[in-house]
Amino acid sequence: MTDPRSTDPRLGLTVTHRRYVPHAHAHYGGDLVDGAYTLGLFGDVATEVAIRADGDEGLLAGYSEVRFLAAVQAGDVLEASCEVVRVGRRSRELRCWADVVARAEPSRGASAARVLDPPLRVVEAVATLVVPGADS
Secondary structure (H helix, E strand, O other): OOOHHHHOOOOOOOOEEEEEHHHHEEEEEHHHHHHHHHHHHHHHHHOOOOOOOOHHOOEEEEEEEEOOOOOOOOOOOEEEEEEEEEEEEEEEEEEEEEEEEEEEOOOOOOEEEEEEEEEEEEEEEEEEEOOOOOOO
């Protein structure tokens, strides 16, 4: 008999948001942006995952793992994604990642920028999303 969890249509559901990082979010020298900025993006993406998967905004309850791999800078264009990798009765485990897909190049000019090919992976995380149970 097939395990019903292995055929859950929510498994593999992936949502991606793309956002420009404004200079107002730079808090450190070199126009660096704090890691909380990207975690906030993961919260927004997880909310859309919950809406699509369960018809409710749900709640991003926490992270079991967060890895900051490279710096995020003002002027970056970030792509934040979450994929459903496990479905429980009321919880969903999400694999989250963020990539810089374009980056400012102020050394070439005030508005100079380039597309990064390949994108630069800056954050990876594993998150738990909680949604109301069927009995709520």
